[in-house]
Amino acid sequence: MVNVGGSVSEVGPSGRPPSSQELYAAGRVIGYKCFDQNYDFMKCKAKDDNPTACVSEGDAVHGCVYGLFKQISSTTKKEFDALAKCLDNEDLQPHMCKAKPAEPPSPSTVAGRHAPPPRPLAVSQAV
DSSP, X not given: OOEETTEEOOBSTTSBOOOHHHHHHHHHHHHHHTHHHHHHHHHHHHHOOOTTTTHHHHHHHHHHHHHHHHHHXXXXXXXXXXXXXXXXXXXXXXXXXXXXOOOOOOTTEETTEEOOOOOOOOOOOOO
């Protein structure tokens, strides 16, 4: 979570809006979980240019997104905050924040034992 004025405030309708790095971190999940609400909002906006015509659809989008942030905060807060911090430090470049794969096992160890040294390859004669 973002430090606002010396204290950490939760994302929510009565709290604070999500920061850009938090939106980037949750973007795929928001797109998947809130698809229907976003779709209804975009359909409404395409039909009517009046800014107040789609308030209820916009509220549904906000409710979905804020509900998702509440769920993230209660289930994976530590991991989410680490990803958001990395995105902030890496100029919102998600590929810079992907987990690095584990080191492959050393060829000299097999199942915790040392493997025999490799035998030299036989040199074949050129024809």
